[in-house]
Amino acid sequence: MGRRVTLKDVAAEAGVSMTAVSQALNGRPARMTEATRERIIEVATRMNYVPNQMARGLVTSQSMLLALLIPDIENLFFASLAKAIEDVCGSDGYSLIVANSDDSRETERGLLRTLEARGVDGILLIPARESMEDCTQLREDVERLNCPVVLADRLTGDQWCDAVGADHYQGGRMAARLLVEAGHRRVACVAGDERPGDVKVRFAGFVDELAEHGITLEPELNVSGRYRFLGGYDAADGIIDAGATAVFCCNDLMAMGFLSRMRERGLRAPDDCSVVGYDNIAGRFGMPELTTVDQNVPALAEACHAAIVSRIGAGGRKGKPWLESPKRELVTPRLVEGGTVGALAL
Incomplete structure (x- = not known):
């Protein structure tokens, strides 16, 4: 294994001081011409110079x-x-x-x-x-x-x-607003569970947006999906049979489970029930068609x-x-x- 190229080596090859090399490679203001700065960068690149972060840490305490x-x-x-x-x-x-x-x-x-x-x-x-x-x-x-x-x-x-x-509160409101503006009034939600966290905040935003449009989330249409694919799958029958025309699943895994059960029953979204997910990961599982809220x-x-x-x-x-x-x-x-x-x- 060859010797590690040092700051001193770059300085000697470029014909400048080590201070000048440090200033050029770190983009600091310095009294040097642009041609000199470019030469230093070219020499460092050609010599495969890699800064020694341990040494830098001794100086910067980082x-x-x-x-x-x-x-x-x-x-x-x-x-x-x-x-x-x-x-x-x-x-x-x-x-x-x-x-x-x-x-x-x-x-x-x-x-x-x-x-x-x-x-x-x-x-x-x-x-x-x-x-x-x-x-x-x-x-x-x-x-x-x-x-x-x-x-x-x-x-x-x-x-x-x-x-x-x-x-996440605004994310939940986005999902509800989309469904309300599409004319849905009997809306369901597949949430996670009662533990505190992001899903609970999404759920709160969803419910609050529905309430502003005079829609109440009925108890039989509020189902725990345990954050899992099977949770959405298991929730589907009860929600569909209760006559919901749309459902918000608080993550994409539950939405994919819900859609899977719909297909088994010969149903499809959005014709038989509109479905919104959350997280925008469904495309990785071959479901790019899912409408979802992306966390950016x-x-x-x-x-x-x-x-x-x-x-x-x-x-x-x-x-x-x-x-x-x-x-x-x-x-x-x-x-x-x-x-x-x-x-x-x-």
């Missing part, structure tokens, strides 16, 4: 490492968000460590300590469901950390830490990265501003009309 703690790496939404955040981090010179808590409170707690010990500059945290049910321990764990933390996607009710997520993952990833980077270095001053003056940003979802919603025939 590791250029960020961490993303997610509840379930097999969940397609979390996987998509992780990839999008990694892409944004990479374009800004950061590397991203992705850790999986398995939706376990204890695993999450251990990983928070481990990631801080690894010297990450900041942590993006999607809390485990157990942590969402009682935020007391989560808050205590985050307050003990000495690096910035931004809660992502799953946001707690109290604004005690920097947080970035999709505006690219915008969410950009907002998460910007939030954590803005706090890096702030811990060197007195206090922890991500806790003492927390900011919250909500990204507006997008409606994707795929063809499973139609106007109600009168």
